[in-house]
Amino acid sequence: MVFVNQQRIPRKRTYLMCSPEYFDVEYAINPWMDPGTPVDTELAVKQWDRLRETLLDLGHTVHVLRPVPGLPDLVYAANGALTVDGTAYGATFRHPQRAAEAGVHRAFYAEQGWRYVESGEINEGEGDFAYLPEAYGGLLLAGYGFRTEPAAHAEAQEVLGRPVLSLRLVDPRFYHLDTALGVLDDRTISYFPGAFSIAAQRVLGQLFPDALLADEVDAFAFGLNLVGDGRHVLLNSEATGLAAKLAAAGYTPVPVELTELRKGGGSVKCCIAELRTG
Ligand code: ARG
Numbered sequence: 001m002v003f004v005n006q007q008r009i010p011r012k013r014t015y016l017m018c019s020p021e022y023f024d025v026e027y028a029i030n031p032w033m034d035p036g037t038p039v040d041t042e043l044a045v046k047q048w049d050r051l052r053e054t055l056l057d058l059g060h061t062v063h064v065l066r067p068v069p070g071l072p073d074l075v076y077a078a079n080g081a082l083t084v085d086g087t088a089y090g091a092t093f094r095h096p097q098r099a100a101e102a103g104v105h106r107a108f109y110a111e112q113g114w115r116y117v118e119s120g121e122i123n124e125g126e127g128d129f130a131y132l133p134e135a136y137g138g139l140l141l142a143g144y145g146f147r148t149e150p151a152a153h154a155e156a157q158e159v160l161g162r163p164v165l166s167l168r169l170v171d172p173r174f175y176h177l178d179t180a181l182g183v184l185d186d187r188t189i190s191y192f193p194g195a196f197s198i199a200a201q202r203v204l205g206q207l208f209p210d211a212l213l214a215d216e217v218d219a220f221a222f223g224l225n226l227v228g229d230g231r232h233v234l235l236n237s238e239a240t241g242l243a244a245k246l247a248a249a250g251y252t253p254v255p256v257e258l259t260e261l262r263k264g265g266g267s268v269k270c271c272i273a274e275l276r277t278g
Pocket of ligand 1: 030176267269
């Protein structure tokens, strides 16, 4: 039996989300998307509202972007930028269908008085970057292989002044880092090793010996696409196995139903960007 003596302490956070009013699966840019599958947009909005309310109930602050017709994936707000210490490093989307989303995010940061740095390299914001403020003094984990270019990892390090660790993704179902790796608190991660190259698995094993390992079933249920505040971990309700592992490790899993947004290849984390003012 494992004795859990870890105190899991939540920290209040500020997030950015965008309602799925115009969400639909109109094109396929990842293996989860099938334009032939009907989407219940009304239900998507209801489920998204519930997610937003859950964050508010936990005491977090949530800003919202105004949804834009013709940008069905704007609901995946985590992909628009990466913010660290009050600087927003903007996204440059790989696929033309999502290119215009970057400008919507940029306008938000401008309006809110952030320092915004436009990227010169393809990167999809927090889809492929995860920040751990208390691991190694503030470490960025960065995925590549499907969307974000490795050149953007180096650029993010220059812009944000934080060490960036590049990790190669090898399974197209886990095309963004945040589909295979979740940040539970300021220093702890959970991940599915099979989504990473053998070398990347070794690196993660060396740097994060205390990580909570997830299996393919957890990952397939979008369980790793999670948002943790240090204690509560919001995750897709279908990821029951991972929820049990989290509870055993002393976290409080908070299951969230997002059946409609999953049809676009995303879940909890994809819908929530963290705004780190520093
Ligand atoms: N349909 C979107 C795409 O393929 C889903 C993005 C999901 N977001 C995420 N952070 N993984 O780009």
